[in-house]
Each structure stands twice: as structure tokens, then as C-alpha cells.
Amino acid sequence: MADNDAGFEARLAEAARLVVERLERCLSEGEPLMAGVPARLRAAMRHGVLNGGKRLRPFLVMETARLCGAPEAAALDAAAALECIHSYSLVHDDLPAMDDDDLRRGQPTVHVAFDEATAILAGDALLTLAFGLVAASHDAEPQARLHLVHALSREAGAAGMVGGQLLDLEAEDETSLPEAAIARMQAMKTGALIAFACEAGPLLAGAPAEKRERFRRFGETIGLAFQLADDLLDETADAATLGKAAGKDRARGKKTLPALHGHDWTRARLDALVAEAGELLAPEGADAATLVAAARFIAERTR
Template sequence: MHDFAADIAACAKDVEAGLAQHLDVARLSGPGPAAERVVAAMRHGALDGGKRLRPLLVRQAAAIFNVSPANALTAGLAVEMVHCYSLIHDDLPAMDDDDLRRGRLTVHKAFDEASAILAGDALLTHAFGLLADPICHPDPSVRIALVTELVAGSGAGGMVGGQMRDIEGEQGGFSGDQISTMQAMKTGALIRASVRMGAILGGADARALSVVTAYAEAAGRAFQLADDILDVTATPEAMGKATGKDANAGKQTLVAQLGLDGAKVRLAQTVNDALSALRTFGPKADGLRATARYFASREN
């Protein structure tokens, strides 16, 4: 039986140590000395919290193809830095305007708005520096493929585009499948990229990459649906941030569309879709299976 608790704890520990080592004034300097305030803001936004689920997905997908956790870490750090930048920017007054993240002050509250913007910019920039470094993978073609994958997951056709669609939906409403499209981009695209990057690290062929992609897309839908449900059912203390914001803002979500019970049924179906996609991989994919189940059962 896969020990998910041990798996996620080990990954979080490795990611925390890796980020703490990398987000250092000396390491980030060149050609000039890195500004200490922006590095401090980067560390505030990236360290001491978070479940590190995206690096975990990188690690678990890579494990299917016999890549060790150590050899999947650098790519996982890059994904987590992109995720942390997105949270810093999402919390800004011009976006979601949140004061708390992971139970403490958001970066723009702990520092100021300009520092938060620059900290996010720097995390995003240095993420791609990590992927370009030979320590990530010895083969330059693999490193280029990883960069391309993370660009797709985080750019205008992925996470950033999904955030834009979310803002547009708040202003003009969603119709048809627009909510699902927005969520597949805003949340799902980086989850998709994480899984695919793990497979790319392992040299997956086109068929295997297609299989893990089907899993990743279903897992991304499950994660966002669980998030929407938690926004309705969880306390701010459990979440470490404000809850009920979607309903208070009149925001259209799948929970609002389907009702709470309907959303829970849809979540169970979506997790089953993710698990079904992995049938061909056997026990090597137990980590990914456990994470999909966790998405449905998490409480924060």
C-alpha cells in the first residue's frame, strides 16, 4: 500500500530545503548583487508553508520511468517557484485582494505592493534558470522540452490566460463550458505541466505521455472542484486564507452551477477518471493514484 503521508512529507521537506538554498542573495546575484529586500519577499512568498503538490506530481510521474526523487527535484523546484509567484500576484489588490495566505500575511501586506510584484517576477524568471541548468538534466534537449512544457502550462494559454478568463467571467459571466475551460487553464494547466514534466524527465514516449496527460487533466479538474467545494465548506482557519469569497462575490463556479451535492458527485467521477487513465502503469503509478484521491479528500 502506498504511504501517501510519508511521500508528501518527504517531498515537502526536500522542496523546502531546495528553495531555501536557492533563494539566497549570493546565489541569485549576477551581474549585480541581488536586492536583499526582493529576495526577502521571495522567501516570504515561497518558504514555510504549502503542501508542495506540484513538485510531488513531478516526482511521482518521474518515478514511473525510474527517475529518482533527487533527479526530479530541480524541475519540481521550478514548478513550485512558478506556483508561488502566481499566488503572490493573485493576492494583490488588483487581483483577489487577500491579506492572508497559508495562515500569515500575504507578501504585499508583509512588504508592499511593489515588492510583491517584483518578488513574483523574480520567482518566475529564476524558475526557468533552474530548468536551463545542467543540474536539472544532463541532456539539453530534455531541458528545452521542460522549459517548453512549463511555458505552456504557465503562460497565456495556461495559468495566466485562465486568470484573465476568470477576471472576465467575474465581469461578464460565464456561459456553457466556459467555467470548465477557465479552470482547466487557471489551475489545471500547471498541474498538467507538472505531471508531463516528470514524464519528460524519464524519457516517456508519445503513448506514455498521452496516458499521463489524461490523468493530469482529470486530476487538475478534481483539484479545482475540491477547491471550490472547500471555499463553501471549510473555515478560514483550516484553509489559512479567507473562504466564502466566491459566493460573496457572486462568482460562478461549478459548485454554484451543480449545487454542493452535485459537485461532490462530479468530484468523485473526476477522480475515477484520473485513476482509470493510469491502468497501464501498474504499481509504479500508485503515487499519482494516491495524490488524485488526496485531491478529493483534502480539508485545506
């Protein structure tokens, strides 16, 4: 167990190092999609994406790709694209008209460090860049690239992440929200991109539909755990630990399951989700130990 966890931490760190290196290249003037970009826009894009995140989603892409035998360069492109999309969504979510956050991972948010218009445009540019990176990922088969573009559009778009963000904002005005509505909102807002990350590996490897579906369900399961753990942290941690304002969700009237059911229920549910995630990867045998450790890490993280 401890060995697996140590292995997971090393692989997470290595994936983070690789994807940051790839993102540095994506956002350099040498990248064909970035030639001639105004300096201020490129700086704002870099501020939004090169900010010391854990790079969990890129790790999931890289690790599912490794497990399925997909080309590493193609996985890295997909991981970088996904991180561009995750980062753009944070840049836009932080805007005054949205969650109005000044601080993200201990740093000023993009609209604070630059201005609102630049933050809107930097977000738009990161989102647009992501699709170009996947399309130009020459180590992946053309059909796999097209599947990735389509899946990314679905999971990041109106039926996925963007739709979930809208439901989240709408929920602030509700006095109470049915549990099913909270679950739907969170599955879209957080779960969709994590599910995509876990489906990306089998997709790039051209794995059979059963395997893709199983990896996707693994992603959905750990996505649920991720959100539960995040909401629990917001209730219990302090700003110094989180690198962002704490207790803000509750103050803002955000509806979360830990707020509804309490700490013990949440911990039990997290344990059940980790067990479920492990079962979904059982057919992969010992090779899947790192991903199972990742599920545990997600459920147990304290920051």
C-alpha cells in the same frame, strides 16, 4: 487502500521536505542566479515561496519522475521551478488590483508584509528564476531541459495559467457564465500547471509520446478534481480551517461548478474523476498506487 494512502502521505511529506530544502538553496546567496540580489527582494521572494504550502505540484513532479525512472536531482530542480511559478502566481493574484487578499496560508500576503511594488517585483523575480533553474539542471538531458522550458512557458503563460487568471477576473463582471466557459477558465488557471507537473516526469525520463500524453491527461483529470474540491471547500469551510478568507469566491461573484450544481453533484463528479485518473494509470500497475492515492486525496481533502 489504507496502506497506499499512508504511503502517499509519507511520500508527499518527503517531497515537500526535499523541495523546501532545494528552494532554500535556490533562494540563498550561494545560488549563482541569486548572487548580489538586494536583501529586501530576496526576503520578499522567500516570503512568497517558503510559506508552508502542501507542495502538491512538486510531489507530482517527483512521483511521476520516480515512476518513469527520471534522475531525481533533475526532478527536484523541475519541482522547485514549478513551485516558484505557482508561488509567483499567488503573489500577483493576491495584489490589490487582482484578488486583493491580505491573508495566505494564515500569513500576511507579500504586498501586506512588504509593499505592492516589492510584491510585483518578487513575483517577476520568482517567475524569471524558475526558467533559469530548469536550464541549469545538469542531471537532465539538454533536449529534456528545453522541452521542460517550452512546456513550462506554455502552461504558465498566456495560453495557460496567466490566461486563465484573466478569464477569471473577466468572469466576475458577468451575471452568468456558460459551464463550458467555467471549465475552460479552470483548465487554464489551475489545470495547466498540474498537467505540467504530471508530464514533467515522463518528459525528464525521455518516455515515449503515448506515456507522456497519458500522464498529462492524468494531470488534467486531477487538476479538474483539485479545482472542484477547492470550490466546494470555499462554499463549506471556514477561514480558520482554510488559512484564508472563506466564502469569498461567491461574495466576489466568482463562477464555480459547485455553486451551479450543488454539493451532491460535485461529490459524484469528484468520484468519477478519481476513477478516471486511476484508469489512466492502470498500465503502470501497482507502481502507480501512490499517484492514485494522490488523486483520491485531492478529491477528498477538507482543507
